[in-house]
Amino acid sequence: MMTALLTNWRNLKRNPYAVWLGFALIGTALVLLPFVTDAALGRSWVRILDHTLLYIMLALGLNIVVGFAGLLDLGYVAFFAVGAYLYALLASPHFGLHLPFWTLLPLGALVACMFGVLLGAPTLRLRGDYLAIVTLGFGEIIRIFLNNLNTPINITNGPQGINMIDPIMLGEFSLSRTHQVLGITFSSVHNYYYLFLLLTLLVIFISIRLENSRIGRAWVAVREDEVAAQAMGINTRNVKLLAFAMGASFGGVSGGLFAGFQGFVSPESFHLMESIMILCMVVLGGMGHIPGVILGAVLLSMLPEALRYIGPLEEALFGRVIVDPADLRMLLFGLAMVLVMLLRPAGLWPSPVRQREFTRHD
């Protein structure tokens, strides 16, 4: 049964019409998604969709470092923070600077890239646990800097964060306003959805291209066996730096979008817990496998929101709240992750390579 389905699926995949039809269907679904969500679940869920797209970019960025190159990074949120603060500082009344979005976006990617190299260069000889600890420290250092760079010169405005950040403007088109196009109302969250979707698709495209490139193969080799990779003639130093830089740039872009979308950033948003959450998305989805990582990001960014309905559900079922919904929410969330890792140790949708580790060949 399963095999029959699979072969059918493979045949379908070979048929170009079927492929294009598939793309068209997915495309239409993605375009309609915010409206359907709005009607079915309410505006707040469209906002959750927007956040989900940002998380997908983050997860794909971290996937380059952890999934492709096999370098455990526990401070990834630092690059998200760098992107967000760069946008906030250069497009807000804080310094009175108001750079346009189209310069901020590549600038955010570039600066995050540089921070990626900054983190990568001193950690080149480290692996596994040691690398994890250094990256964890790096993430915290960035956050602590953001928290404390308000004296003697006020750069980051300390724990208060930066307020009144310019919304993202595409020319005259402000994404934070409601627009009427062809009689359809596009509210702020809808506008951001489409921009984020576009950039997410771009990030996915770049990820796929990278994975299938020479660099992608070099990352696999470094991940599998660094000495052997060197013996193959791979410049492991450059290859690892490039992984850090590329991964960081996705984080920087996502951070910039976050700042423009929220209109407010503070060090609070860039805790270690965020890094761990993004890492969970990558691991739980399927390390090194792009569709899996996307799935992981979608599930883990939506599940906590869905679990908010526990409180009302308890009331409906028992007439009163028995267990504190906030506690139960995190408990269920943790339980779900433990279950997934027990039942599918290579992730929900693992790459063929990782799958091989968990299946026997006879």
Next chain:
Amino acid sequence: MNLLEARGLKVSYGGINAVKGIDLEIHEGELVALIGANGAGKSTTLRALVGLEPPAGGAIHYQGHSIIRQPTHQLIRKGLVLVPEGRGIFGRLTVEENLHMGAYCRSNAKEIKADVQRVYARFSLLQERCRQAAGTLSGGEQQMLAIGRALMSRPRLLLLDEPSMGLAPLMVQKIFETIRAISAEGVAILLVEQNAKLALETSHRGYVLESGLITLHDEARALLNNQKVRHAYLGE
């Protein structure tokens, strides 16, 4: 002219001198054995020759040019290739993916494909298992893969670090047959081996390394008849 020439090569790990100034040379197309006890510094020597370990002193010339401090990935492009101790195959990649990794420094897809077929022709076992994860191959098959993968970078000088380690006698014979065949095709080989008898019987010349120093070097046949070698390495 010597293909590879090391003069006064020294390597140390922290304070420990593992290789204490050795002279070594390999001619074009030659098969040279490097034998010695455990911890004598054989692997260290090979690693230093391909730039995986920075030498503490001395000179290395390859094809007439100094290659001291040149990174491994540049040397491999010049045909200086190491098959490391313990094989270093990519366990989770398939046999075929491993072979393609061996051609990482090359770009002509057609030639690479032809070379993969050539490796398969040499090791038909690998072809049967081309889609299998390399980590699930037997030790002997992994060694074949490691050699096949090294051949994918078209070496002029192949450094083999204990290719017969942990293999059953029949498989050892097969590996040595392969080494002879590769040598016959004109590839120079520096062979590090615990199995001194077989290594010297296969090679043209041999070096004996003892705690970081070359104590003997001669024609392989002469070494086989050398009283000291017979006593220390051939167990007679």
